[in-house]
Amino acid sequence: MSVDAAVTPDAVEELGAREIRRSVLRRWGLRLGVVLGWAVFLGVWYAVSQFVLGAQRLPPPDAVAAEAWEVMSGGGFGSTLWASILRVVGGCLLALVLSVVFGVVIAYSNWWREVLGALTRIILSIPTVAVAVLALILFGASGLGPMLTATLVATPYVMTSVARGLTGVDRRLIVMSESFGRTRSQIVTGVLVPSSMLAVIGASRQAFALAWRIALLTEVFAASDGVGFQIRRSFESYDIRGMLAWTVVFIAIMFAFENLVFRQLERRAFGGAHASMSAEQRP
Known part of the structure; x- marks a missing residue:
């Protein structure tokens, strides 16, 4: 045929x-x-709880779910969760702002690329627990320590993604802008930032994912409120069920927030980019 x-x-x-x-x-x-x-996952959890460790050392999923419901319906849950969310969002935004600034510097300065690269390697080699303990020493049991710790740990990862996105910008746009007499600040705001918006959105999602993990860990050591503080209280009173319940509730809320906000933004941005590329390729 x-x-x-x-x-x-x-x-x-x-x-x-x-x-x-x-x-x-x-x-x-x-x-x-x-x-x-x-x-x-739930089947393995239940089997380990019943036949390996015992329900006292590892409560089964149904017991943790019941405890989680009591936690969410109890008094003070809203204020506790709000304190942690503020630290997570604050750390995420600070990490994103610093990453964009440092990413621009890294993309267009070899000297700063070497300096910030060395600092990044030093920060990444420090254990997160050590940073959390240091935040407790410097800021005490306050909300500032978890937020700054999340910023410090998340910035190197996000900065690398932003810098990679900036270096991938079409150089012909920059050359053309320079030929028309555009200043460096105009090139950054008019060419680099719009062209690297996909990388910035992806980096913001990465910053949020790192920030809520680090902030929760730091709250265990260096906070007087928040979900991490409740986990520490449950651990000190040997309440394994309460500790797991607070952990599960916070992780579920953060995953829902990440998927409903950042993933949708990323999907729309990539969809718009693909649509514009297809329109440019049409005759």
């Missing part, structure tokens, strides 16, 4: 319908895989 005979409207329609079916099956397969993964 010739190519002209094979490429018909019916054949194209059939091919499109087949691709749609494959896409739907693939999407449902991924969802089924997620459900099965959670089922296996």
Whole structure:
């Protein structure tokens, strides 16, 4: 059969319908895989709780879920959660601002690239627990320590992503801007920032993911309120069920916030970029 005979409207329609079916099956397969993964995780948790460690050392999932419901319905839950969220968001925003500034410097200065690269290696080699203890010594049991610790730990990772995105900007745009007499600040705000917006959005999601993990860990050592402080109180009173309940609740809320906010922003940004690229490639 010739190519002209094979490429018909019916054949194209059939091919499109087949691709749609494959896409739907693939999407449902991924969802089924997620459900099965959670089922296996809960099954292993329950088996270890019942037959290996015992319910006293590792409470089963249903007991932790019941405790989590009591935590969320109890008094003071809103203020405790709000204190942690403020530290996470504050650390994320500070890390993102510093990363954008340092990323621009790294992308266009070899000297600063070497200096900040050495500082980044030093910071990454310091254990996070040591940074949390140092925050306790410097700031005491306050909200400033967890927020600054999250900023310090997250900035090197996010800065690398931003710098990589900035160095990937089309140099012809920069040369053309310079030929029209644009200043360096105008090139940064008019060319670099818009062209690297995808990298900045991806870096903001990475900053948030790192900030809430580090802030929670630091609250355990250097805070007088927040979710980490409640986890420490539960640990000191040997309340393993309460400790796991606070951990599960906070992780669930942070994952929901990350998926509902940052992932949607990232998806829209990448979708807009793909749409604009397709429009440019059309004749």
